[in-house]
Amino acid sequence: MALNREQKLKAYKDMLLIRQFESKLPVLIAEGHAWGEAHQYIGQEAVAVGVSSALTKEDSVTSTHRGHGHLIAKGGEVKYMFAELAGKATGYCKGKGGSMHITSLEHGIYGANGMVGQGVCIALGVAFANKYKKDHTVTVAYFGDGAANEGTIHECMNLASILKLPIIFLCENNKYAITTDADYATSVKDISVRAAGYNMPGVTVDGMDIEAVHAATLEAVNRARAGEGPTLIEAKCYRFFDHFNSYPKICPFRYRKEEEIEEWKKRDPIPAFEQKLLAEGVAQEELDSIITDVDKEIEEGVQFMIDSPYPDMSEAYTDMYTDKHYTMPIRGW
Numbered sequence: 396m397a398l399n400r401e402q403k404l405k406a407y408k409d410m411l412l413i414r415q416f417e418s419k420l421p422v423l424i425a426e427g428h429a430w431g432e433a434h435q436y437i438g439q440e441a442v443a444v445g446v447s448s449a450l451t452k453e454d455s456v457t458s459t460h461r462g463h464g465h466l467i468a469k470g471g472e473v474k475y476m477f478a479e480l481a482g483k484a485t486g487y488c489k490g491k492g493g494s495m496h497i498t499s500l501e502h503g504i505y506g507a508n509g510m511v512g513q514g515v516c517i518a519l520g521v522a523f524a525n526k527y528k529k530d531h532t533v534t535v536a537y538f539g540d541g542a543a544n545e546g547t548i549h550e551c552m553n554l555a556s557i558l559k560l561p562i563i564f565l566c567e568n569n570k571y572a573i574t575t576d577a578d579y580a581t582s583v584k585d586i587s588v589r590a591a592g593y594n595m596p597g598v599t600v601d602g603m604d605i606e607a608v609h610a611a612t613l614e615a616v617n618r619a620r621a622g623e624g625p626t627l628i629e630a631k632c633y634r635f636f637d638h639f640n641s642y643p644k645i646c647p648f649r650y651r652k653e654e655e656i657e658e659w660k661k662r663d664p665i666p667a668f669e670q671k672l673l674a675e676g677v678a679q680e681e682l683d684s685i686i687t688d689v690d691k692e693i694e695e696g697v698q699f700m701i702d703s704p705y706p707d708m709s710e711a712y713t714d715m716y717t718d719k720h721y722t723m724p725i726r727g728w
């Protein structure tokens with residue numbers, strides 16, 4: 396079923412929230428509020444939002460190192476996300492997960508993942524458990540074009556197929572794995588054709604078009620819920636910025652042409668969707684008020700992050716899966 400008016404406006408808001416969250420992040424890192432690297436999702440918003448618009452709250456997702464958009468699209472609140480990225484006690488993982496391991500089981504997010512491809516293995520376990528419980532939920536395993544060439548993905552697709560697991564393999568083909576062009580590193584033009592090798596449907600969809608992503612995901616969701624097993628969806632998209640925020644500083648090597656970036660930016664999913672909504676009769680004022688709401692949510696989120704405390708020192712070893720015997724004693728603690 397196509398998105399209705401209310402769902403479309405929600406999707407528009409979610410795409411803007413992701414864009415604004417990701418735009419704010421390098422600023423917060425430069426100002427010393429947040430830590431680490433930011434793998435920005437800017438340019439790919441239509442994928443996460445299109446996928447989540449076909450899921451229910453109970454459905455699950457495993458994410459990647461470029462995972463902020465996946466969590467926001469699944470209902471994550473930006474204030475707890477900012478706090479997490481700043482290592483604050485109020486963050487989704489009490490400040491201990493950070494950008495690349497942010498998790499919120501309440502939203503069905505079984506973690507972002509710094510290990511490329513490994514979220515897919517976790518998704519397989521989640522889907523297996525849910526099939527066993529007969530709860531009719533679906534799990535989406537996000538991975539990139541780079542991850543698509545890792546062995547683990549292929550093992551997971553085979554197992555999911557023979558066990559008919561309710562899982563969607565969602566490949567975000569943004570054309571690059573750090574600096575490696577998918578056209579060079581991948582044996583096929585469309586990654587979706589690999590589905591045939593695992594006896595499951597495979598489809599390539601325009602990842603810059605939120606409604607196209609929604610439609611393809613919904614079909615796969617219906618199939619999974621009906622017990623018919625997995626689907627591979629390849630969403631062709633593009634990241635507008637570099638691999639992570641400070642990447643150009645450590646690697647000035649230009650691996651893509653400015654003209655290519657400009658061409659993709661012309662297909663920016665947000666203005667494209669905005670034009671579509673206006674053509675369908677949504678008033679500019681309504682879109683403006685959504686923009687104002689998003690700006691406010693971001694501003695309040697940043698303030699929440701700044702006002703939040705760091706975790707207490709006594710929390711250093713709680714919620715951790717580290718054997719105390721193998722941790723290094725830290726001087727002065």
Ligand SMILES: Cc1ncc(C[n+]2csc(CCOP(=O)(O)OP(=O)(O)O)c2C)c(N)n1
Binds near residue numbers: 511
């Ligand atoms: C197992 C593993 N190998 C290598 C890396 C280093 N690494 C981090 S991101 C990345 C590229 C991933 O590309 P892709 O899957 O296309 O995701 P994208 O960054 O484009 O979203 C690599 C090689 C890693 N983190 N984990």
Ligand SMILES: [Mg+2]
Binds near residue numbers: 540541567568569570
């Ligand atoms: Mg990629």
